[in-house]
Amino acid sequence: KMDSAEKRLNELGYKQELRREMTLFKTLAIAFSTMTLFTGITPLYGSSLQYSGPAAVVWGWVVVAFFTWFVGLAMSEICSSFPTTGSLYFWAAHLAGPKWGPLASWCCAWLEAIGLIAGIGTQAYAGSETLQSIILLCTGTNKNGGYLTPKWLFLCMYIALTLIWAVLNTFALEVIAFIDIISIWWQVIGGTVIVILVPLVALTRQPASYVFTSFQVLPHYTGISSKPYAAVLALLVSQYSLYGYDAAAHLTEETKGADRNGPIAILSSIGIISVFGWAYILAITFSIQVCSLCNNFDYLFDTNNETAGTFAVAQILYDAFHGRYHNSAGAIILLFIIWGSFFFGGLSITTSAARVVYALSRDRGVPLSSVWKKLHPVKRVPSNAVYLCAAISILLGIPILFVNVVFTAITSICTIGWVGGYAVPIFARLVMREENFNPGPFYLGRAARPVCLVAFLWICYTCAVFLLPTFYPIGWNNFNYAPVALGAVLGLIMFWWIVDARNWFKGPVRNIEKFNGAV
Numbered sequence: 465k466m467d468s469a470e471k472r473l474n475e476l477g478y479k480q481e482l483r484r485e486m487t488l489f490k491t492l493a494i495a496f497s498t499m500t501l502f503t504g505i506t507p508l509y510g511s512s513l514q515y516s517g518p519a520a521v522v523w524g525w526v527v528v529a530f531f532t533w534f535v536g537l538a539m540s541e542i543c544s545s546f547p548t549t550g551s552l553y554f555w556a557a558h559l560a561g562p563k564w565g566p567l568a569s570w571c572c573a574w575l576e577a578i579g580l581i582a583g584i585g586t587q588a589y590a591g592s593e594t595l596q597s598i599i600l601l602c603t604g605t606n607k608n609g610g611y612l613t614p615k616w617l618f619l620c621m622y623i624a625l626t627l628i629w630a631v632l633n634t635f636a637l638e639v640i641a642f643i644d645i646i647s648i649w650w651q652v653i654g655g656t657v658i659v660i661l662v663p664l665v666a667l668t669r670q671p672a673s674y675v676f677t678s679f680q681v682l683p684h685y686t687g688i689s690s691k692p693y694a695a696v697l698a699l700l701v702s703q704y705s706l707y708g709y710d711a712a713a714h715l716t717e718e719t720k721g722a723d724r725n726g727p728i729a730i731l732s733s734i735g736i737i738s739v740f741g742w743a744y745i746l747a748i749t750f751s752i753q754v755c756s757l758c759n760n761f762d763y764l765f766d767t768n769n770e771t772a773g774t775f776a777v778a779q780i781l782y783d784a785f786h787g788r789y790h791n792s793a794g795a796i797i798l799l800f801i802i803w804g805s806f807f808f809g810g811l812s813i814t815t816s817a818a819r820v821v822y823a824l825s826r827d828r829g830v831p832l833s834s835v836w837k838k839l840h841p842v843k844r845v846p847s848n849a850v851y852l853c854a855a856i857s858i859l860l861g862i863p864i865l866f867v868n869v870v871f872t873a874i875t876s877i878c879t880i881g882w883v884g885g886y887a888v889p890i891f892a893r894l895v896m897r898e899e900n901f902n903p904g905p906f907y908l909g910r911a912a913r914p915v916c917l918v919a920f921l922w923i924c925y926t927c928a929v930f931l932l933p934t935f936y937p938i939g940w941n942n943f944n945y946a947p948v949a950l951g952a953v954l955g956l957i958m959f960w961w962i963v964d965a966r967n968w969f970k971g972p973v974r975n976i977e978k979f980n981g982a983v
Contacts, residue, residue, distance in 0.1 A: 503587060504704045505705050505745060506802055506805075507871065509776055510776025511934070512699075514685050515688065515697040516679055516681055516691065516694040516695050516697075516698040519679045520695050522745055524698055524701070525701075525702045525745055526742065529741075531919075532706045533734060534915050535707075538890045538893065538916045539710060540731055541893075541906055543726040543730060544727050544904030545901070552572050552573075552820075552885050552886065552888070554823070556568040556572035556892055559889055560896075566969055569971040570965065572889060573823075573824045574957045575880075576820050576882065578950075579879070579883070579884065581853050582860060582877040582878035582882075583817065584853060585861055586871070587813055588623075590871070591621075593774065593871075594775070594778070595621055595803060596621075598799050598800060598803065601782060605770040605782070606772040615864055616865065619864045622858075622861045623861065626858050626861075630854035633814050637844075643808070643811060644808065647805075647812070650801070650808065654802075658744065658798055659747040661798070662798070663750045665784045665789075665794065666753065666783070666788075667787040667788055669751060670751075670752055675746065675749050696929055697932070703926050704878075705737070707882055707886075710816075724906070727906040748777060751783075751784050753780075763779075764779050778799060814854065818845075818850040818853055819849075821852060822849045825849065828968070867941065869941070869945070875930075877946050877949060879927075880927045880930050881950070883927065886919075887924065890916050890920050894917055931946060931947045
């Protein structure tokens, strides 16, 4: 009997080429691994705390999670209707109609590809940063002659992680799915251990009034004294963390019953991360050891502290375990758990990025498409696309040698590209005539337009704030170069569209001429 999602795929004009062997749990595992519990919160927690203190970080997560549900619901409805591996850009083409479909799918595909490839870079950078703290604590801390990895070695770790993920992604998909099942348990069990253990081990815990109501700006660190502006920037940690759930949609051609299981995986991963993420933020915020002299958390960013002021979460873990046991072994073990989360997250994002590049190449939307759309003859995975994504990600990391705000820029590019790609099909769904929409098993009905409107406006707001300066006064060493980098790349892509691509790019290319009489 033909799978319901395969039947729908054929109706849309595509034949089944990839193996359809992913179960709901495996798809959920990959979606969960792409969002990941630690990978968004951990690297940006310190900077968000700097902007406006603990209350803004804690309540910011709740606010962002609330609006994320609107985006998740809108995407789940569309995923149920279009279970194809090209996901977002395929959705954009069909929802925008024959006139605007090619342009919509062109914009969406490139935004998504940029976001996912930059996403590999964010995981590699944050994984290297965690490894840097592990090495520093293992060799005796910053105060006791520990080894703080220089920029060149940091870049080597970044490149090594990217290449390892690329090699692993050339194995058959069942290998990736198996690793992602390890990942979901790693994060659930590891996350539970951290959430429970760190507040228990910490010698002192902050009162609830401090965690939930303390709003402090640190203009001597950030140069920002405006409380509303600081609060907006404090939400960046949550906005960066709460996306990636579309990974389930990238694998719909490889998932059994994808028209039902795709939406379930998207919404389940949002739910799990929303709860676990807030618990993680609360656990580390309650465990901050406030400086007794200054009654604030400045010491977390002091370059003379045990972790050299490089990683606030590492310092919080060190304080908790060293304060009670007078050694850093416990902090190192928990940092290794966090590092594992970055490793699994990078692996999953590489999987998603390669699928998007493969789908776009299949539709002749990338230079040298014939190279990137080739599947491995035995394992049936897009290995050439995998290595292309890895190579571009490595290029994004080269500025590590020269500037200090690489992570800020890569994070901004990743978030704007990734969630900007969500906006195109959601906007198309918002403005299309309802009778033209062919719903799948998951259908919002009358709620579709209000849900899509809120989702679209939230995405626009998210993209806007990631373009803002994050430190003042603005200088070359703290300049958020994401607007310049994104502007240049998107400008070139749109220039290519205007002068050439609009003449031949028609969006998703069908590879079935007829199915049951339907063209």
